[in-house]
Amino acid sequence: MVNKIISKTANGFEWMDITAPSDDEFAEVAKKYKLHPALVKDCLQPDHLPKFERLENYSFIIFRICTGNDLPEADSVQELTHKIAIFYADDFILTIHRKKQTLFDELIESVGKQKCTGSHELLNLLINACLGTYDQPLKKLSKSVDYYEEIVFLRPKNAPLLKGLYYLKRKIDLLKQMLILSYDIIDNVDSKELGDVNTRDTRDQYIKFQNMFSSYSENIHQLLNIYFSASSQRxxxxxxxxxxxxxxxxxxxxxxxxxxxxxxxxxxxxxxxxxxxxxxxxxxxxxxxxxxxxxxxxx
The missing domain is CATH 1.20.58.340 (Magnesium transport protein CorA, transmembrane region)
Structure with a gap:
């Protein structure tokens, strides 16, 4: 489904949001905007990792947003994240995704209240919204880390915590890796030429999430070492x-x-x-x- 959210005549650029496109729809869009076949192929791969690629007339971004999957044993890229593909130029932005995402509804409402001065400002809002999907899962992971710390230190004979620690470690390491791979995207959005106060906020949010994931990853590794040491001591x-x-x-x-x-x-x-x-x-x-x-x- 192709949805035109912002028209070029009113704003100087257009935003087309494409959800679960059919082959014919996507072929038509690719032809209209002269999208490179290799990038179209990357766009259609559901498990493609984050990337940034600059071409002569436009740039291509793949950003993986966090799904907030609460299943204890969810630990794969597709279970924990969804892919958002973005084609970006001065006069257009295309967003392509397989499933309807609530963050777009919130973003459309935000854009409706205040007019974007250009496609780069909208791109920054998009990336900021994508980063925001990591906030709630990060809070849940924080509670899980606290829970397992309590078990390791205060209730060593309670619960099969090794399996839980394993899956928690997998989740944190995977989401941390997604943010690391997204560095080029943030760096180009907040570049020396195009950066402003808003893009700095996006970079700050990115750095905050990256540091928190790194901290939790280190805590989990320490908990595992303490668990094995305590088991060996017993x-x-x-x-x-x-x-x-x-x-x-x-x-x-x-x-x-x-x-x-x-x-x-x-x-x-x-x-x-x-x-x-x-x-x-x-x-x-x-x-x-x-x-x-x-x-x-x-x-």
Whole structure:
């Protein structure tokens, strides 16, 4: 569906928003604006990563907006982001996307209230709106990081947190990568020649999101390291306790083994105090081991 939002006669440039275009519709648009076939192909790829490409008469942008997918195990590019393709020139802007996006409704309403002075100003508003889709998911990821921090530090025996940490790490790293790949787009929107106060705000927002994602990514890596260290420490503590028990029982088992041998001629067989004597010997050995452990501060 092709929707003309801004006309060239009234504003000096036109904005065409194209949602889920058919092959015929897109071929007609490509012919009218003389779009390069390679860029048209990139435009139609649903999993294409962010890019910026400048041609002689126009520029081509692919920006991936955040979907806000709440599924715990969503961790792929298409699950977490949607692609917005933008063809940009002084006299036109084309936006192409597969699904209807609410950010365009909000942007159209904003543009209707204040007239854009040029296509570059509209492009900046578009990129700013696309960046804004990362705000809510970032807040949700922040709460998730806090939740897993609480589990790691305060409730170490509760919940299968390793799987949750894995998917949380995947989400944060993927969204962080999308922002990193979008750097060229922001840099060209806020260039030395075309930059102004509004484009600086867009760059500031980009830097803010990038820093926050980097911080959360680092926190998740630290949480994973702490989790593995804590698990290793608990295992070592268990092994230490089992080793202490085995040290106590080894000499007792040795004594019992000797007195359990079935020989006819043994010195203690006819001794009336043999049984209590052996029990006393075992008690003395146990006390001596306990004193030794205490002296070494192993208990």
């Amino acid at each position: 295992t070592n503590e268990t092994m230490r306790i089992l080793t202490i028990f085995s040290v106590f029982f080894m000499p007792l088992t040795f004594i019992v083994g000797i007195y359990g041998m079935n020989f006819d001629f043994m010195p203690e067989l006819k001794w009336k105090l043999g049984y209590p004597g052996v029990m006393l010997l075992m008690a003395v050995v146990t006390v001596l081991i306990y004193i030794w452990f205490k002296k070494k501060k192993w208990l």
